[in-house]
Amino acid sequence: MHTLNIIGAGRLGRTLARLWSERQIFSIGSVCNRSLASARQATHFIGAGTTAADIESMPPADFWLIAVADDHIEAVAKELAPQLRSTNSGQTPVVFHCSGALPASALCACANAQLASAHPVHSFANPEQSVGDLPGSFVALEGDSTARQQLEAAFSGIGCHCITLSAEQKVLYHTGSVMACNYLTVLMDLSLRTFAAAGVDENTARQLLEPIVLQTAKNNFALGPEKALTGPLVRGDIQTVTRQLDALSQLANTTGQTELAGLAEIYRTLGSAALPLAKKAGLGAAPAQQLQTLFGPNPLR
Template sequence: MRGAVTQFLMDDMRIPSISIIGLGALGSVLAEALVSRGAVLFSIFSRDRATVQRITASLEVTEAGPFPGTAKELGELVFLTVPDSAITEVAERLIALPGSLAGKTFVHCSGNESAGILQPLGAKGGRTASMHPMQTFTPQSVPADFEDIYFSLQGHPGAMPVLRHIAGLLGGDALEINEEQKAHMHAAAVMASNYLVTLLDASTEAGSLGGLDKEKVQKVLLPLIQTTLRNIQSASFDESISGPVVRGDIETVKSHLKLLGRKPELRELYAVLGMETVNRAEGAGLLEDISTKQLRQLLSAILNHE
């Protein structure tokens, strides 16, 4: 166990002593990543006793338990990596702790909630902010998952320098945004990550309707998915569009809609995405007027259940 907090220097800024409250998928890997980059993990807290024991067995931690008993058990930078629904409750319990919270920075990692949800802690002398890693985390996540990603930062201006520093320490970049921008970015992240999984699962199901094993379809589609993502990285969205809609291939789209008729929900999803692709292709000047009109009529018939 470490006693006095050691000072580490990186880019002329000391890494503060850190506490983490909540050791789910994000909190656990965050603890591991911070320690691997030279940070002092002052304390960790979780109702999951087994997780606390596992982390304290592998990392040096000064304090550990289900919840801090006094403010002295908290480091200078406190991460609240708990479910969104628990943030307010945890903040209220922290306010009630014996001792002063002045000078400490409290940060939640929710993508949806603003830093304002922690404002009661600010009234007690703490700085409050949110630091949302634009990444997906599971129990299988590893510290390297923080590298080359963005962390959206929002909250007290005085908290920004240390959070930018932590983002860089973890191998990522910081994006300072306001409350409205944060809400929109979270919606975008859900669409890009969570809904992408849903879309790809629907794609494999569509392929399996012809009799192929779903796992085989997934294996076949993965190289196509990876190439599409690489194309988006190196070019614009408009330059990355391909397929029957962009070619104005009405008959192929008709054929797909007929095949998917066995699964109305898949056919409707195909039509929704097809209509959005028509709009984008038209805006980019990739479709002739006659093709645009015919595709819209075809897809609208599905969406309007005609």
């Protein structure tokens, strides 16, 4: 079995290491975090591996996962480079990171190794939960072909599906995922704030939103965004949209919460972005033009 060392066994690193260890895909070698206490917690969670106080004291390994924050990957790769040696298995070491936005070349300081990036399309908010939920997720691989093939086998072994990307695709590919996943969370927050302004407590609002948000997500996957779009905009209910915009514009004044001043602007921008979808879904040219005037210039044009 190949050995895997991990630099940065945080939420993602410890989850992957535990799954790979449990499935006997990698033998977990050395784990180095910023603090030794955190590395100990990680090896406890993984159920395998030894801790290292610094990168310099880590023994050789076949695979090196650098799972620190994106902004520190290059610096850690530079620190790792002088450490890289072949193991007894004779394998050229593979060094990889899991950033969605950065290409494998962020690791170019480790020129003697095979380099790859492997981005699991999963939110590792809670490692204990991710251990159960990660199988079935997709992983986007990019980098040297031998490294990609070996990582594809490793991820397939824990139930993930792999796709291959080029280095040039990575930033926009990752942005696509940010748009849907991260900004969905932001929209949820804005929705809850609007409910709160209407006097609906957060608990009730969350309960009320859960079935409709889940249903909307389901409709999007089953039917596509064009057919999933419902509501006043696609119906051409101009007066309703106008009343909602007025209410949002007045919120900061009526509640005294200045941070709500931007809500009307966000509603306008999203409404404007929704118009092409609404038109495809049957919204007539005249109401579409009236709505466009209400929202201002279309940012997608």
